[in-house]
Amino acid sequence: MPALDLPAELVPTDWLADHLGDPGLVIVDASVLGVESATGFHWLSGLDEYLVDGHVPGAVFADLLEEFSDPDGPFSFTRPDATRLERVAHELGIDDEVAVVVYDTGLGQWAARLWWVLRSAGVARVALLDGGLRRWKADGRELETGYEAPRTPRQLTLSPDETLWADREEVRAVVEGRAHAALVCASPESDFRGETGRRPRRGHIPGSVSVPLAAVVDRDRGTLRRGAHFTARARVVPPSGDGGRIVVYCGAGIAAAATAFALRQAGETDVAVYDGSLDEWAADPEAPLVSLV
Incomplete structure (x- = not known):
């Protein structure tokens, strides 16, 4: 499968719309929600929002709370070690032959965090969707609801950049x-x-x-x-x-x-x-x- 070339580390919605369904592309929703409750402030996975309210067609969901962070880390969102990161990225369908575009439903901070984690691990072809899902919807793009199963990945070779x-x-x-x-x-x-x-x-x-x-x-x-x-x-x-x-x-x-x-x-x-x-x-x-x- 030929690798898909990303035009830059930041891509607009029209570029992504033109490449929906490309077998060399993995689209990732990295949303996390902040919620105030009677017990105080806490973070929630954006999975329910992804499933019910909709996502970019073909996008898979990345759990930054449980999967792309170290559950045994001393602080929230401590980055995962190389072994864990390789496993969870692979489970999303990421391998050496794909390009990855990440977005979120917020102001891009969650997508940027996942971009930083992946890029520092050695995933070379990874970009942010400029404006995220908010811009995607404002541009009149279609949404899908429900679960999107990740593609079956091949080999993923990581070379961390500390x-x-x-x-x-x-x-x-x-x-x-x-x-x-x-x-x-x-x-x-x-x-x-x-x-x-x-x-x-x-x-x-x-x-x-x-x-x-x-x-x-x-x-x-x-x-x-x-x-x-x-x-x-x-x-x-x-x-x-x-x-x-x-x-x-x-x-x-x-x-x-x-x-x-x-x-x-x-x-x-x-x-x-x-x-x-x-x-x-x-x-x-x-x-x-x-x-x-």
Whole structure:
């Protein structure tokens, strides 16, 4: 089977519509829902929404809560190890011979997270659907409901790229001046200032600048921001040298993936997501946080 060539890491709905049914394409819905209840805030799988409300025709569903995260990890959405990731990606029908397009029903942060997980694992042909299901529906595209069985995959060969991830020790080294990188917080601006947040310790990591999800996504269209608006916001990122490193974090490494992806699209070549993000950093009473309130 000939491999399907993706035009870029970000594809529009018309490109996807033209390639529906291509045997060399796997379309993945990566939606997760945030729900407030009497017991507090919690995450829910987007599977029911996928089954009942509809999805892109032919799309399979990826469970970021249970499958594409480490169930034994210390924090929500801890990335899975290579063995688990190879298994769950293979179960979705992903192999060396397909291209993958990922979307979600939100603002693209969940799709970006799965994109980052797959790309860092060595899945070379993977793209985001610009605007996700929201843009797909706004463009008048058809939907399907019910379960879509994954294709039968062949061999999947992974070659992880750990440079796409940062850990607490790297971030600590940056904060202490022992390593050089720009730190970018993708949390909402009120979280960055320390006004809001779900953790007992609020604020941002010292030396960080704020480039939240709202600066990355056009909320009216759901698509990734381009041109002067995003460029102006991205200029707050301190120069880290020609091709210098940028480490992006948020609460749990989800919005961070969207901002990191946008920075890649803006031409940055060394961007990493801090996987533990503030869930890990703020849990350490010795790790410094800056509050502006």
